[in-house]
Amino acid sequence: MxxxxxxxxxxxxxxxxxxxxxxxxxxxxxxxxxxxxxxxxxxxxxxxxxxxxxxxxxxxxxxxxxxxxxxxxxxxxxxADELIRILDEELHDASFMIEDYFMPEYLPINKRQLLYKVxxxxxxxxxxxxxxxxxxxxxxxxxxxxxxxxxxxxxxxxxxxxxxxxxxxxxxxxxxxxxxxxxxxxxxxxxxxxxxxSFEESMHKSMSFEVGGVTAFNREVNNKVYKNLYEAGKTPANVLPHLAIGHRLTPGVVQIGFNKALGMSVDSADMTRMDAELREQIPEIVDFLRREIPGFKHCYLINSAIQVGVRAGxxxxxxxxxxxxxxxxxxxxxxxxxxxxxxxxxxxxxxxxxxxxxxxxxxxxxxxxxxxxxxxxxxxxxxxxxxxxxxxxxxxxxxxxxxxxxxxxxxxxxxxxxxxxxxxxxxxxxxxxxxxxxxxxxxxxxx
Ligand SMILES: Cc1cc2nc3c(=O)[nH]c(=O)nc-3n(C[C@H](O)[C@H](O)[C@H](O)COP(=O)(O)OP(=O)(O)OC[C@H]3O[C@@H](n4cnc5c(N)ncnc54)[C@H](O)[C@@H]3O)c2cc1C
Incomplete structure (x- = not known):
C-alpha cells in the first residue's frame, strides 16, 4: 500500500x-x-x-x-422517506416487499407508512x-x-x-x-x-448482477437444492452458503448476490484483482443457475454492478x-x-x-x-x-x-x-x- x-x-x-x-x-x-x-x-x-x-x-x-x-x-x-415517495408517486417505480421477503408486492405504495423493504x-x-x-x-x-x-x-x-x-x-x-x-x-x-x-473486519466484497428469463420457483425448494449442492462442493467457488437472490420489479428479473471476493477496498491493485475475479465468476454462476436451480433454466445475464461492492473499508x-x-x-x-x-x-x-x-x-x-x-x-x-x-x-x-x-x-x-x-x-x-x-x-x- x-x-x-x-x-x-x-x-x-x-x-x-x-x-x-x-x-x-x-x-x-x-x-x-x-x-x-x-x-x-x-x-x-x-x-x-x-x-x-x-x-x-x-x-x-x-x-x-x-x-x-x-x-x-x-x-x-x-x-429517505421523500426519495421513496418520488420513486412511487412521480416515477411509479417502487414496491414494498411484504409477503415474501424477496418478492415485490407489485402495487403502488401510495401514502402507506414505510414498514417494509422497498x-x-x-x-x-x-x-x-x-x-x-x-x-x-x-x-x-x-x-x-x-x-x-x-x-x-x-x-x-x-x-x-x-x-x-x-x-x-x-x-x-x-x-x-x-x-x-x-x-x-x-x-x-x-x-x-x-x-x-482488516479483512475480518471489513466483510467480503461482492458484485451484484441481474438475470432475466426466470420462471416461477419455490424459494424453499431452491434454498434446499442450493444448500445440498454447496455442502457437496458442487457450487461455483467463492460463493455464500445461502442462495441470496431477490425478485426485481420487472417480472422474470432476479438480482443475484451470492458471489464474494476477499480484499481491501482502499487499495487499487486489490480492487482491480477482485473486479476481475468477480466478473469471471458471473457467467459461471449463470451457467450453474441454468443447470441446477429450478426456474432458472432459461435465465440470461442482463447487467452487473459497475464496480466491486464494498460494505466497509x-x-x-x-x-x-x-x-x-x-x-x-x-x-x-x-x-x-x-x-x-x-x-x-x-x-x-x-x-x-x-x-x-x-x-x-x-x-x-x-x-x-x-x-x-x-x-x-x-x-x-x-x-x-x-x-x-x-x-x-x-x-x-x-x-x-x-x-x-x-x-x-x-x-x-x-x-x-x-x-x-x-x-x-x-x-x-x-x-x-x-x-x-x-x-x-x-x-x-x-x-
Ligand atoms: C453488494 C452490496 C449490496 C448491498 N445491498 C444493500 C441492500 O440491498 N439494501 C441496503 O439498504 N443496503 C445495501 N447495501 C449497503 C449499502 O448499499 C451501503 O452501505 C450504502 O450505500 C453506503 O452509503 P454511503 O453513502 O455511505 O456510501 P456509498 O453508497 O458507497 O456512496 C459513496 C459515494 O461516494 C462516491 N465517491 C467515493 N470516493 C469519491 C471520490 N474520491 N470523489 C468523488 N466521489 C467519490 C462514490 O462514487 C459513491 O457514489 C449493500 C452493500 C453492498 C456492497
Whole structure:
C-alpha cells in the first residue's frame, strides 16, 4: 500500500467555487447531507466521481432499501422517506416487499407508512435522486473525483477535485465526507484520523448482477437444492452458503448476490484483482443457475454492478464511536441522531466474527452524533458507512436508509456550523435535533 500525504498548496489549482457546505460523495449519505444543508439556505455543492447519484444502489446494482421499520413501526423518515415517495408517486417505480421477503408486492405504495423493504430500479433511483437534489437547491458537480484537500490551522479549506477540465479547488466553510471510505478525511490528514479495517473486519466484497428469463420457483425448494449442492462442493467457488437472490420489479428479473471476493477496498491493485475475479465468476454462476436451480433454466445475464461492492473499508476515528456496549444498553446513547435496530448479522469474512450478536438482541438503539465528528479538523463531518464504529456493529448502520439519516444529521450540523461560524463540535445538539425532527427524521423509538 502506497502511503502518501495528499496535501496541496492552494495556489496550485484554480478555485471553481466557494460554498457554505461541500459534500463529497453522492451515495445515500451524501444525498441526505446535501439536501439537508441546502434546505437550510446554505450554498451547497455535492461532488461525485460517477455521472449520477445513488452510491451502491446505482453503482452496485442494489436498488433495494432495507430497514425502514422495526416491530411494525417506522424508524427511518426524512430524506429517505421523500426519495421513496418520488420513486412511487412521480416515477411509479417502487414496491414494498411484504409477503415474501424477496418478492415485490407489485402495487403502488401510495401514502402507506414505510414498514417494509422497498425495491425500485437503478434507473429510477438515479432520476429520483437528481430530482430531490435539484428541488432542494443543491449544486451537483458529478464526473469530479476528489483527490486531496487543503488544510489550514486544523480546518479543511478546500477540496482538491479532478474535474474533466482539469484539477481544481472547491472552497467551503464546512465539509461532509460521504465517500463511503472516508477518502477526504484520510487524504486531508495524511492517514491520521482514519482507520483501515482488516479483512475480518471489513466483510467480503461482492458484485451484484441481474438475470432475466426466470420462471416461477419455490424459494424453499431452491434454498434446499442450493444448500445440498454447496455442502457437496458442487457450487461455483467463492460463493455464500445461502442462495441470496431477490425478485426485481420487472417480472422474470432476479438480482443475484451470492458471489464474494476477499480484499481491501482502499487499495487499487486489490480492487482491480477482485473486479476481475468477480466478473469471471458471473457467467459461471449463470451457467450453474441454468443447470441446477429450478426456474432458472432459461435465465440470461442482463447487467452487473459497475464496480466491486464494498460494505466497509476505512472509517473515521471519531470523538465518539458506535460500539457493542451502546447497542446492548437499555437506554439510547447521548445525542442520538439515527435509530437503528439492535438485531444484526454480518457478511463477515470469519464465521466467528459476530455470531454472539447475530440476530439475538431485540429493540432499538441509536447512533450518537459524536460518531460523525472526526478527531481531526474542526469543520468536517463523516456520514454513511464510514462513521466511527466498532466493526462488529457495521450491520446496524450500513443500510442505505440509515446512511441517509446520518447524512441528514451531518448536513444539518455542517449547515449550522457554517451559518453560526462555530466549530462542528460546538453546534448545540438541541438545534440539530429540532431541525431533524422538523424535517421528518424519527429520533424516538415509540413515536
Ligand atoms: C453488494 C452490496 C449490496 C448491498 N445491498 C444493500 C441492500 O440491498 N439494501 C441496503 O439498504 N443496503 C445495501 N447495501 C449497503 C449499502 O448499499 C451501503 O452501505 C450504502 O450505500 C453506503 O452509503 P454511503 O453513502 O455511505 O456510501 P456509498 O453508497 O458507497 O456512496 C459513496 C459515494 O461516494 C462516491 N465517491 C467515493 N470516493 C469519491 C471520490 N474520491 N470523489 C468523488 N466521489 C467519490 C462514490 O462514487 C459513491 O457514489 C449493500 C452493500 C453492498 C456492497
Amino acid at each position: 502506497i502511503k502518501t500525504k495528499y496535501l496541496f498548496d492552494r495556489a496550485s489549482f484554480p478555485v471553481i467555487g466557494e460554498y457554505d457546505v461541500a459534500v463529497i460523495g453522492a451515495g445515500p449519505g451524501g444525498i441526505g447531507a446535501a439536501v439537508s444543508a441546502a434546505r437550510m439556505g446554505m450554498k451547497t455543492i455535492l461532488v461525485e466521481q460517477y455521472g449520477f447519484p445513488g452510491g451502491v444502489a446505482t453503482n452496485g446494482c442494489c436498488p433495494l432499501y432495507f430497514l425502514f421499520s422495526s416491530n411494525g413501526k417506522q424508524i427511518i423518515g426524512g430524506v 425495491v425500485s430500479t437503478v434507473e429510477s433511483i438515479r432520476i429520483a435522486s437528481n430530482r430531490l437534489l435539484n428541488k432542494s437547491g443543491v449544486v451537483s458537480l458529478f464526473y469530479a473525483h476528489l483527490f486531496g484537500a487543503v488544510e489550514e490551522g486544523g480546518r479543511i479549506v478546500a477540496a482538491a477535485v479532478d474535474c474533466l477540465e482539469g484539477p481544481c479547488l472547491i472552497k467551503a466553510k464546512t465539509f461532509v465526507d460521504a465517500t463511503g471510505d472516508a477518502h477526504m478525511i484520510y487524504r486531508a490528514g495524511g492517514g491520521i484520523g482514519t482507520v483501515m479495517y 476505512r472509517g473515521i476515528i471519531g470523538i465518539g464511536k458506535l460500539t457493542k456496549d451502546i447497542i446492548a444498553a437499555d437506554e439510547l446513547p447521548e445525542k442520538p441522531i439515527a435509530l437503528i435496530t439492535k438485531s444484526y448479522g454480518s457478511h463477515s469474512v470469519k464465521k466467528e466474527f459476530t455470531p454472539k450478536w447475530r440476530n439475538v438482541m431485540q429493540g432499538i438503539s441509536a447512533i450518537p452524533l459524536d460518531a460523525l465528528i472526526p478527531v481531526r479538523f474542526t469543520n468536517v463531518l463523516a456520514c454513511g458507512r464510514c462513521i466511527s464504529a466498532d466493526p462488529h456493529v457495521f450491520d446496524t448502520f450500513r443500510m442505505m436508509t440509515t446512511c441517509m439519516v446520518t447524512g441528514q444529521a451531518a448536513g444539518i450540523t455542517a449547515a449550522l456550523s457554517a451559518r453560526d461560524n462555530v466549530a462542528i463540535k460546538e453546534v448545540p445538539y438541541d438545534m440539530i435535533r429540532s431541525r431533524m425532527l422538523e424535517t421528518g427524521c424519527i429520533l424516538e423509538p415509540d413515536k
